[in-house]
Amino acid sequence: MERVKDALAALDHPERDYPALHVAGTNGKGSTCAFVARALEAAGHRVGLYTSPHLVRVNERIRVAGEDIPDDVFGQRILEVLERYPSARTDPMTYFEFGTVVALWHFSRERVDVAVLETGLGGRLDATNAANPVVTCVTPVSFDHMEYLGHTLREIAGEKAGIFKPGVPVVLSRQDPEAMDALLRRAEQLGVPVHVEGRDFGLEVQDDGRLAYRGLAWSLGDLTLSLRGPYQRQNAAVALACLEALHARGVAVTPEAARVGLATARWPGRLEEVATQPSVVVDGAHNPAGVAVLLEALEALYAGRPLHLVFGVVADKDRGPMMRALFPLATSVHLTPLDTPRSLAPERYTDEARALCSRVVAHASLEDALAGARVDADGSPEGWVLCTGSLFLVGAVKRLLA
Incomplete structure (x- = not known):
């Protein structure tokens, strides 16, 4: 945290210029933030929203009043940070650290009334933990990024609980008992409601x-x-509780504004239909817990329709449970590489896939994989295409179809 704190001090602590909601968790963080931000906007507030990762353009990470930061303003903010904190050139922050500092600075310059901040990874050592929250929140905790956060739910939840601050209320979603115990213990240690x-x-x-x-x-x-x-019902419930807690802390919001926020929030890449004839749906599920809730949604929305799956995964993810849950449900599976050095090459797990689905094709590119899945879907009544396994994949599909 030292580099981030030093940078913010050099900028005269922009993070102290506005109250913030700080959201950690494994799944559901982005949707919860989107619901809250939209409700606060409906209540008349100028809202800064910081999320990650982006799907198509990095500008998506930093939003004010519902709009991505424009290119020229983004460039200006970067230069302003470098001018005020020249050490960033000689002792470089990470990509995420620098982006977080730029976001907190931008929100100050734009005079936002309130900021909604999503952690990137974990919480305790996340760059966003240098912010000034008046409410903190933890969405469902599950296994992900174990090489950084720990190999038990207790350890992972302990890292997420690192965002708790003395005197700052905490909103918790339902959790696995082991995770809940760790979260409540930390809250008790700090004496927070x-x-x-x-x-x-x-x-x-x-x-x-x-x-x-x-x-x-x-x-x-x-x-x-x-x-x-x-x-999304759980994400909406958590968002509403966060809004109530924010209201109690001086960020005025009415139940009517909260209702508008739930009804009008947008969060791309989550069960998003990006093409028709046949339907092409993208979803950012990239860990076993994310796939579990995705399957619940598919049963509610697409039951009985032939599924043609485009699947790509990064090498450090726990792909086995995801594949075992998804692939037997698919009429065809099209494996694709991802546009990242972390991509797992399709040929590395083709045999695993073929043990779970009778028709599996390993493709050399996303273009080929998506085209193959759409042809297969066209050949079956009510066939449709689902692209999932990684947010890298979701962003690439959206760019390709755009």
Whole structure:
């Protein structure tokens, strides 16, 4: 954290110019941030939103008032940071560290009322942990980035809990008991108030199929979610609890604005349909827990329709459980390389794939894999294409089809 803190000090601490919501977790962080940011905008606030990774352009990571940072402003902000912190040239920060400093500086220069910040990896040593939160949040914790965060849920959750600050309320989604224990222990050590999904707040499907929220102070019925998939109910519940906590900390937001936020938020790359005839859907599931909630959504939205899968994965991911969950459901599987040095070459796991699906094709490029899957889908009634396994893949498909 030293380089980030030194840079922010050289910039006269821009992170102190606005309150922030700081969100950690393994899955659901981005959707939760999108719901919160949109609701705060509907409440009349000028909102800074910092997320990662980007799908198509790096500008997507830094947004103010719902708009990506423009190229010319981005360049200007980078030069301003380098001018005020010349050590960045001789003792370079990482890509993510530097981007975080630029984002926090940009939000200050743009005079945002509030910032919504998503951690990149972990929490305790994440560059965003230099921010000034008035509420912190942890979405579901599961196994990912174990080489950095630990090999047990307790260790991983402990790293996520590193964003907790004395006196700053914490919002927690439902968790595995081992992860929840680690999170609650850290909160108790710091003496911070904790709001737990299922105990203090929750979103339920009523008998008539409508969604209702019962929270810390709010009770909202007949809610509509703009983001698809049953798993978004949990993200929406956590977002609403964060909004209630923010309101209690002086960031004014009404239940009506929260309702608008849930109904109008956008978060690309999550069950997003990017083409038709046949339907092509991209989803950023890239770990076993992400695939599990994706399968729940597919059962709700695409049950009975022949699935043609485009799959790519980076080498350090736990691909086995993802493949065993997805591939037997597919009519065909098209393996693709990814545009990153971390890509796992399709030929490295073709045999594994063929043990799980009768039709598997390893392709030399995404263009070939996507074309092959679309041809297969065209040949089956109601056939459709799902591209998943990595956010690198989601971004590449969106660029290709654009």
